[in-house]
Amino acid sequence: MNPTVTKLKSAVIGTGKISEEHLRFLSSCPLVSLEGVCDLSPSLAQYATRRFGAKHWFTDHQKMLAEVKPDVVHILTPATSHVKLATDCLNAGTHVIVEKPIAMNRAEFAQLWELAQSKHRVLIEDHNYRYNEPIQQIQSLVQSGRLGEIREVEVRMNLAIRAEGGRYMDRSLPNPAHQYPCGVIHEFITHLCYLTLAFMPDKIDTIKCAWRKHGTDDVFKYDDLDALVIAGPVHGRIRYASDTAPDCFIVSVHGDKGSVSTDLFLPHLRLNVARAGGKQLSPLVNHWCNGWELIRSSMGNFRNKVMQKSPYEGLQTFMHMAYTAIAQGTPLPVTFNDMDQTILLIDSLLDEANRI
Amino acid sequence: MKLFITGATGFVGRFVVRSALDRGHSVRAMARNGNDLSKYAWANHANVELSRVDLRSRRGLVDALVGVDAVIHLAAAKSGDIYAQFAGTVVATENLLWAMSEAKLKRLVHCSTFSVYDYTRAKAGSVLTEETPIEIDGFDRDEYAQTKLVQERLVRQFGDAGNEVTILRPGVIWGTDNWFTARIGMSAGERRWVKFGGSQILPLTYVENCAEALVLAAEKSEAIGQTLNVIDDEMPSVRQYCRRVPPRLSPVPKTHYVPYWFMRAFAGSVAGFNRIFLNNHAKVPGIFATAKLVARCKPLRYSNARIKQVLGWTPRYDFEKSLARSVA
Numbered sequence: 001m002n003p004t005v006t007k008l009k010s011a012v013i014g015t016g017k018i019s020e021e022h023l024r025f026l027s028s029c030p031l032v033s034l035e036g037v038c039d040l041s042p043s044l045a046q047y048a049t050r051r052f053g054a055k056h057w058f059t060d061h062q063k064m065l066a067e068v069k070p071d072v073v074h075i076l077t078p079a080t081s082h083v084k085l086a087t088d089c090l091n092a093g094t095h096v097i098v099e100k101p102i103a104m105n106r107a108e109f110a111q112l113w114e115l116a117q118s119k120h121r122v123l124i125e126d127h128n129y130r131y132n133e134p135i136q137q138i139q140s141l142v143q144s145g146r147l148g149e150i151r152e153v154e155v156r157m158n159l160a161i162r163a164e165g166g167r168y169m170d171r172s173l174p175n176p177a178h179q180y181p182c183g184v185i186h187e188f189i190t191h192l193c194y195l196t197l198a199f200m201p202d203k204i205d206t207i208k209c210a211w212r213k214h215g216t217d218d219v220f221k222y223d224d225l226d227a228l229v230i231a232g233p234v235h236g237r238i239r240y241a242s243d244t245a246p247d248c249f250i251v252s253v254h255g256d257k258g259s260v261s262t263d264l265f266l267p268h269l270r271l272n273v274a275r276a277g278g279k280q281l282s283p284l285v286n287h288w289c290n291g292w293e294l295i296r297s298s299m300g301n302f303r304n305k306v307m308q309k310s311p312y313e314g315l316q317t318f319m320h321m322a323y324t325a326i327a328q329g330t331p332l333p334v335t336f337n338d339m340d341q342t343i344l345l346i347d348s349l350l351d352e353a354n355r356i
Numbered sequence: 357m358k359l360f361i362t363g364a365t366g367f368v369g370r371f372v373v374r375s376a377l378d379r380g381h382s383v384r385a386m387a388r389n390g391n392d393l394s395k396y397a398w399a400n401h402a403n404v405e406l407s408r409v410d411l412r413s414r415r416g417l418v419d420a421l422v423g424v425d426a427v428i429h430l431a432a433a434k435s436g437d438i439y440a441q442f443a444g445t446v447v448a449t450e451n452l453l454w455a456m457s458e459a460k461l462k463r464l465v466h467c468s469t470f471s472v473y474d475y476t477r478a479k480a481g482s483v484l485t486e487e488t489p490i491e492i493d494g495f496d497r498d499e500y501a502q503t504k505l506v507q508e509r510l511v512r513q514f515g516d517a518g519n520e521v522t523i524l525r526p527g528v529i530w531g532t533d534n535w536f537t538a539r540i541g542m543s544a545g546e547r548r549w550v551k552f553g554g555s556q557i558l559p560l561t562y563v564e565n566c567a568e569a570l571v572l573a574a575e576k577s578e579a580i581g582q583t584l585n586v587i588d589d590e591m592p593s594v595r596q597y598c599r600r601v602p603p604r605l606s607p608v609p610k611t612h613y614v615p616y617w618f619m620r621a622f623a624g625s626v627a628g629f630n631r632i633f634l635n636n637h638a639k640v641p642g643i644f645a646t647a648k649l650v651a652r653c654k655p656l657r658y659s660n661a662r663i664k665q666v667l668g669w670t671p672r673y674d675f676e677k678s679l680a681r682s683v684a
Contacts, residue, residue, distance in 0.1 A: 016439055017437065017439045041442075041446070041447050041450055042450070043442070043446045043447070043450055043506050043510060044442060044446070044447065047442070047446075047502075047506060050493055051493070051495060167436075167440065171389055171390040172388035172389045172390055172391075172410045173388075173410045173412050173413055305639075306638045306639060306640075307634065307637050307638055307639075308637060308638070308639050
């Protein structure tokens with residue numbers, strides 16, 4: 001980096017679990033000076049400040065905006081507070097990076113976007129999984145035409161979060177996510193939607209879905225989601241379940257020449273395409289190649305676990321691209337259209353709730 | 357006295373409630389919604405009131421302290437990631453101290469832990485006392501130690517602001533269902549214990565003895581402003597503990613031995629490899645991380661002279677009686 005380039009002054013609001021990934025990036029990125037950390041809990045704010053080497057800590061975001069005057073603010077609080085905090089930051093003249101979901105519905109997002117445009121500031125929602133290595137590899141395969149014309153996309157997330165004692169089954173102090181429009185699924189649905197849309201044509205023709213609740217508890221609003229999204233010749237399937245194990249986050253893309261799938265929680269790539277050996281031997285060659293890939297990935301995943309490279313690896317790439325874009329004017333990693341189509345799809349899925 | 361006891365349904369809390377009742381106090385026992393209290397003999401005692409509040413939220417906390425003379429603060433999270441433990445230990449304490457200030461309640465007995473001490477600086481074989489330095493941030497220690505450090509700092513600030521605070525630091529609290537301690541080494545389920553060394557002393561305090569010390573601390577004005585280690589008179593070595601306790605358990609765990617010096621050397625090699633070749637990016641299990649290993653197993657000696665002097669406390673049950681009561 002050119003030493004004469006001024007670093008962007010960054011600040012963070014919210015120091016929950018996801019903040020660890022943001023702060024790790026901010027404390028090591030040469031484009032950034034980590035100026036402030038804000039949380040309602042002074043102890044949490046101080047802990048994050050000391051651990052990640054921030055310069056100041058606050059419990060009042062308005063005070064932080066006034067005193068630090070950051071260039072970029074990361075909003076990492078519970079989702080219902082995103083619009084209010086992002087509005088305050090934009091009005092203070094900062095660029096804003098917001099954790100998903102950026103807003104609770106499309107109308108709120110539209111207002112926020114309009115404000116960002118009027119202030120000539122960047123407003124960007126974290127779509128980190130798009131920048132995980134396996135997703136980037138799948139996109140390369142799609143773009144290269146090796147899979148042919150895309151026909152099916154499936155994004156499936158299974159999280160065994162209904163277990164007693166877990167953070168989402170706390171009856172004494174229910175997780176705020178249970179109050180979101182999709183219940184706890186709203187915590188994850190943005191990921192499912194933007195990954196589905198990443199491999200589908202722009203215009204969605206048909207959406208059908210089932211939101212179901214199986215448990216008798218009064219904590220979860222929905223336990224699972226099964227959605228069908230059709231755009232031209234491409235069928236998209238979005239599936240989420242809170243009561244199945246083990247956890248997985250599978251993305252599969254099928255074309256008329258081949259298919260590929262990955263599990264982002266245990267990254268590997270399973271690729272079935274025409275191979276050398278022709279139609280007769282391709283299934284066998286695919287089998288061998290995928291077996292080798294599984295062995296290679298299992299060793300790589302062990303190394304990643306030791307080296308603390310988590311499924312959030314895409315977040316580092318996403319943020320590096322976002323900061324480069326803000327500093328140097330290169331394209332942002334997530335566009336207005338990406339965010340708008342994602343939140344439109346979430347709204348549409350909710351409109352379909354309980355019609356099946 | 358009327359005592360507000362946080363964490364009343366925990367391993368220590370249920371004995372603290374009983375000890376307080378035995379000593380003639382009335383108790384407002386804090387329990388989260390959903391906790392089944394029917395298994396506690398004291399749940400229907402005439403001098404026990406239940407307070408269904410959750411310290412992670414400020415809702416109802418000030419009201420819960422009305423009419424209370426002193427708080428015995430035991431609530432802490434022992435499992436989960438750093439954020440879950442921060443919520444259950446540190447944010448909970450922030451909220452409690454805020455509520456005490458609002459309710460103008462000054463008297464607090466806080467249950468800290470031996471985990472706050474800086475074991476890397478303590479010399480092997482030396483006596484660990486209340487003056488032994490504690491960690492600063494403890495970033496190389498486990499989540500429990502880190503959050504208990506921040507919690508104790510908050511309580512100390514509360515005391516510095518003119519409140520009446522006593523901090524008790526129990527050693528290893530043991531008793532029914534709490535037989536294995538990380539100071540022995542490591543366990544593989546209920547059936548296998550691995551001792552890292554055998555001659556090091558275990559700073560044990562039997563749960564009923566510890567509970568009585570906590571209640572005594574609330575009673576005694578001499579305890580205000582004091583920090584006191586809580587350990588029993590009889591402190592067996594790891595070898596002695598493993599000889600006497602496992603045969604009384606069901607299933608009987610098998611014990612295995614690895615020399616402590618070997619574990620230290622191995623942990624040192626892992627740390628060196630991590631520093632030289634992996635830029636300290638690798639996360640290694642606690643038993644291979646030097647700061648965590650020495651916090652568990654460094655051979656030290658311990659003293660309970662100060663708590664005996666300040667509180668006049670004598671552990672009611674010796675080791676054998678404690679064991680008999682625990683397995684009964």
